[in-house]
Amino acid sequence: MLFLSLTGCATFSALEAPVPLYESIYIYSGTRLDWAAISQNEVVLKKFRVDPPRYPWVDLPFSFTLDTLLLPVSIYAEIFH
Numbered sequence: 001m002l003f004l005s006l007t008g009c010a011t012f013s014a015l016e017a018p019v020p021l022y023e024s025i026y027i028y029s030g031t032r033l034d035w036a037a038i039s040q041n042e043v044v045l046k047k048f049r050v051d052p053p054r055y056p057w058v059d060l061p062f063s064f065t066l067d068t069l070l071l072p073v074s075i076y077a078e079i080f081h
Contacts, residue, residue, distance in 0.1 A: 010034045010053050010063040011070070017050040024081065026074040030063030 011030025019025075025032060025048070036044035037052035038060070045052060053059040067074070 009066070010037075010056070010059050011066045013050045013053070014048055017048055019049050022081075023047070024077075026078045026081070027071070028064075028067045028074070031060065031067050034060040034063050 009030065010033040014025065014029035014033045017024075029048075032044065033048050033050070033052055034056040035041075036048070037056040
């Protein structure tokens with residue numbers, strides 16, 4: 001677990017990114033950030049305005065789990081932001 005905290009969590013990084021509200025991505029944001037880093041999709045990475053985790057393959061299952069747990073809150077935030 002210490003390893004994950006040192007490399008960064010994509011979910012927390014994506015949600016805390018300095019992005020205007022109208023450009024924010026809430027639903028599965030950490031999973032999307034990890035996948036963009038894995039696929040080296042520069043367009044999506046620029047949209048997040050945050051550095052991806054150093055080891056996205058390691059972070060992906062944890063971000064997916066956390067994104068799934070936060071899904072009701074994310075949907076609410078996406079609709080009412």
